[in-house]
Amino acid sequence: MPQFDDDLFLGNNSTYMGTGAYAATSTFNGTISGTTLTITSLASGDQPVVGQYVVGSGVTANSYITANAGQNSSGQNTYTLSQSSTVASAVLMYASGNALLGDPSPMSMGVGPLGRIYIWDTIPQTLQTANVAASQAPAASGSLTLTAGTSAKSVVRSDGTTVIQLDVPRALQVNSSTTARTFTVSGYDYYGQAMTESIVVATAGTPKFGKKAFYQISGVTISGSATAVTVGTTDILGFPIRVIDGGYVIDPGWAGALAPDTGTFVAADTTNPATSTTGDVRGTYQPSSATNGTNRLVMSIAVPAIASGPYATRIGALGVNQA
Numbered sequence: 280m281p282q283f284d285d286d287l288f289l290g291n292n293s294t295y296m297g298t299g300a301y302a303a304t305s306t307f308n309g310t311i312s313g314t315t316l317t318i319t320s321l322a323s324g325d326q327p328v329v330g331q332y333v334v335g336s337g338v339t340a341n342s343y344i345t346a347n348a349g350q351n352s353s354g355q356n357t358y359t360l361s362q363s364s365t366v367a368s369a370v371l372m373y374a375s376g377n378a379l380l381g382d383p384s385p386m387s388m389g390v391g392p393l394g395r396i397y398i399w400d401t402i403p404q405t406l407q408t409a410n411v412a413a414s415q416a417p418a419a420s421g422s423l424t425l426t427a428g429t430s431a432k433s434v435v436r437s438d439g440t441t442v443i444q445l446d447v448p449r450a451l452q453v454n455s456s457t458t459a460r461t462f463t464v465s466g467y468d469y470y471g472q473a474m475t476e477s478i479v480v481a482t483a484g485t486p487k488f489g490k491k492a493f494y495q496i497s498g499v500t501i502s503g504s505a506t507a508v509t510v511g512t513t514d515i516l517g518f519p520i521r522v523i524d525g526g527y528v529i530d531p532g533w534a535g536a537l538a539p540d541t542g543t544f545v546a547a548d549t550t551n552p553a554t555s556t557t558g559d560v561r562g563t564y565q566p567s568s569a570t571n572g573t574n575r576l577v578m579s580i581a582v583p584a585i586a587s588g589p590y591a592t593r594i595g596a597l598g599v600n601q602a
Contacts, residue, residue, distance in 0.1 A: 305331070305374040311338065311366040316358040317351065319369045326356055330379035335372030339364045343378035395587045396529070397520055399578040403570040404430035404446045408486065411443050411451065411496055412510035423499045423508065430512070430572075434495075442466060442495035448517035450563060451493060453478050454486040457505035463555065464489065464510075466496040469519065474601035477555040490545070490558045492517020515565045521547045521598040522562040522580060529579035533566045540576075542566040553602035560598030 305324040310317050316333060318326075327333070332343045339362040346359040361378075410428030417423065427433040427443050434444045448469045453462040462478045469492075476491045484507070492515065499510050522528065525544050533540035543565040548558030566576060585595030 307372055307374075308369040309335075309366070309372055310369055311360065311364040313363045313365075314345075314360045315348065316344070316360050318356045318358075322371065324373075327358060327374035330377040331374040332376045332378055333360060333372055333374050335366070336370050337364060337366040338372060341378075344374065393588065394581060394583045397580040397582050399519055399576065399580060401447050401516070402572065402575045403449065403514070403516060404572045405570055406449075406452075406512045406514050407431070408452065408454070408511040409509035410511050412499055412508065414507055414509050416504075416506040417501055417508060418504050420501060420503050423501060423510065425496065425499065425510075428511075436467075436495070440497055442497045444495045445493065445512060448492035448494040448519075450489040450491060450513045450515035450517070450559075451476075451478070451496070452486040452488050452511050452513050453480060453499075454484065454507070454509045454511075455480045455501070455505040456483050456507040457503070458483045460505050460508075461502040462510070463500045463502075464491075464493065464496060465498045466493045468492065468560075468601055469494045469517065470597060472601040475555045486511075488513050488515060490515075490548075490563070492559050492561070492563055513565075514570050515543075515545075515563045516576070517559055517563055518547070518561040518580070520561060520580065520582060520586060520596055521594075523547050523549060527581045527583070528564075529581055531564070532575075532577040532579075534568065534574040540567050547598050549599060551599040553599050555602060557602070560601060 305327045306322040307318045308320045308322065310319065327344055329344050329347060342360045342362040342364065344358045345361050348357040348359050351357050407429045410431045411425060412423045413426045413428065415424055425443050430446045431443050433441060435441050451464055458481060460480050464476045464478065466474060468474055474491060476489050478487050478489045480487045501508060523546050528544060531540040531542060533542065545558065545563045547560055547562035550557045553560055584590055585592055
């Protein structure tokens with residue numbers, strides 16, 4: 280799978296959200312008389328500093344340190360608080376955040392991992408109704424004859440398999456003059472994963488569109504005899520990464536327009552395991568107007584941490600295994 284190596288990750292260090300300079304949390308035993316805080320023993324962390332909130336049993340809510348009053352005659356550190364309290368015996372307290380800078384309490388796991396933005400940039404060719412299999416009339420069930428037509432080419436994969444390769448990953452369309460015929464398409468996605476799809480023609484002479492985006496097609500079978508059988512492409516384009524919700528699509532740009540495109544989005548099918556009848560494992564998008572080999576699709580996609588960065592997974596980035 281592709282690796283995205285420029286992701287920002289800020290680690291598992293204690294930190295603040297914001298501009299605060301005081302990331303440490305002080306835990307201590309102490310007493311309070313009026314606005315004077317006396318630390319009898321430091322349990323963990325550094326000595327408190329001006330601005331930090333002080334919390335503990337009997338301490339007035341939202342009290343924070345306004346000044347470092349120095350040490351008393353017993354050598355104990357003392358501080359001036361913003362609000363008066365009475366804590367006669369030493370109790371466990373802690374200081375965190377910074378009221379003067381408007382910071383909240385520190386986060387134990389820091390910030391991250393963060394995601395990234397994927398720019399999907401492609402110029403799909405005009406769809407063709409028969410550029411995978413030209414019109415033919417199989418006398419019985421079995422394999423169709425595949426012929427690379429416009430915007431497709433015949434290539435030999437590294438494993439020796441001859442396939443019809445499309446311009447971009449896209450769903451197929453099948454057509455037949457005979458109803459109730461099931462087409463089973465075999466091939467590969469953009470990343471070389473083997474995949475299959477069953478597509479049923481319900482109405483004679485009316486093309487039926489598939490749901491999965493194929494990049495290479497190695498074979499197509501039909502469930503019975505038929506005439507005027509064709510296999511071609513659609514304008515349903517396959518996402519290069521898994522998109523499980525339309526909210527991750529930031530800006531679908533199409534045909535040079537500044538306004539977002541109003542095409543058809545289909546989220547990734549997360550059914551696991553996938554089957555020959557489930558949807559595309561990464562999701563698909565069909566632009567609002569026909570592809571023509573000139574119009575460019577430029578789509579910004581928000582990529583969550585599960586798809587990029589040190590905690591990414593293959594499923595998070597590319598979806599469940601193809602079937």
